Structures are given as structure tokens and as C-alpha cells.
Amino acid sequence: GAGVSQSPSNKVTEKGKDVELRCDPISGHTALYWYRQSLGQGLEFLIYFQGNSAPDKSGLPSDRFSAERTGGSVSTLTIQRTQQEDSAVYLCASSLGVAASGNTIYFGEGSWLTVV
């Protein structure tokens, strides 16, 4: 696709349920990032993929959060047993190479998660 695609765009779930958020990066981009943004706040880094491996998953808040990437393309962020504090926008981004090499990262429109 032309840009980073995320689904669902909006998700309301009950506390305790599991949710899956999907990210389809720009074709050919080897690096993929997940960030979380609470209302009116900055972006909180969650995890970074290079290909299918995750060299840095230091931002995952707890063991309820996990992410995988298959085929060097689509990534899924899974939140188990959701809590109200998980409510946020989950932003996915991709880049041709690592950001540290000066590559621009391109963001999707985000998945708005509300836990009630």
C-alpha cells in the first residue's frame, strides 16, 4: 500500500478482554515500530522490529503486551486482559532502514483503544 495501514481504527473493549491491533507497513520497509500515545501526551516507545526480530522490546509495559511480525511485513500487537490504563492511541510506523541511520519513519493513523 501507499502508506502504513493500521486496523482497527477504533476499538472499544471490556476490561479483561484481549485485543489484537494490526499494522501493515509500507512495502519494502524493514524496520517497524509500535508507539503508544495517551490523550494529550507524547509518544511512548513500545517495541521495534528489524525484519521479523525485535532487537528492542524495552518499552512493552508488562507481560500482558506482546508483538510479533511475520514475513518481514505485517505486525500484530496483542494486549491480554486489558485494563483501563491501556486506553490510548497505538501508533505503528515503518522505515526503510533503522532510524539511527537517518531514515524517516512513516506513521499510520493509529488504532484508538478504549477499555471500559
Place this chain on the structure above:
Amino acid sequence: SQQGEEDPQALSIQEGENATMNCSYKTSINNLQWYRQNSGRGLVHLILIRSNEREKHSGRLRVTLDTSKKSSSLLITASRAADTASYFCATDVSSGNTGKLIFGQGTTLQVKP
């Protein structure tokens, strides 16, 4: 603690005025990027400045970088109402093999027509 912190948190100006936003960071970097976000949607890349550069221009945008002070500024000249958005700086970390960008808290800019 945050790698990047923007100042001010909020800025309100009249159309036609210049807007200056500052960013400070803590560790050595390879490059610093500025992004814009409209109403909580996805971020859009504005400009990248490398650690060996001091100033960069793109249209009405001017970015400076002072690595000795670990700070950067974004200047928007002749602002327009359409410039109303949140602006974030993002830095990498030059040590280690981490590929992530760390974002600051952002500056919310309001340009009044």
C-alpha cells in the same frame, strides 16, 4: 526520563507571526527529527538534521541543532492557521544498536487567524 523535551508545552500566536519551539535531549545522537501531528492522528515527518549539521531549511521551516548544548529549535516563519498542530522532536540514540526514535512530549501550537 524523557530523551527529548520540548519547550514551550503550548504556544499561541497570530497568523503571520513566527513560532519557535525548542527541544532538549540527554544523550548523544546521530540525528534529530521534527514531526507534526494534527488532532491526535498519525505523525508527519517535517525535517531531519544530522549531528554534524548546524542548520537546515525546508520552505518556511528552519531547524537548528547545537550538540554542545544538546538542543534543537524549530522555527516556523510567517505562520498560517493551517500550521495549528502539535510538534514533536525525536532523537535516536547513537550508542548501541537500537533503531528506535524517542519522542518528546510535544509543543501544541495554535495559530489564530
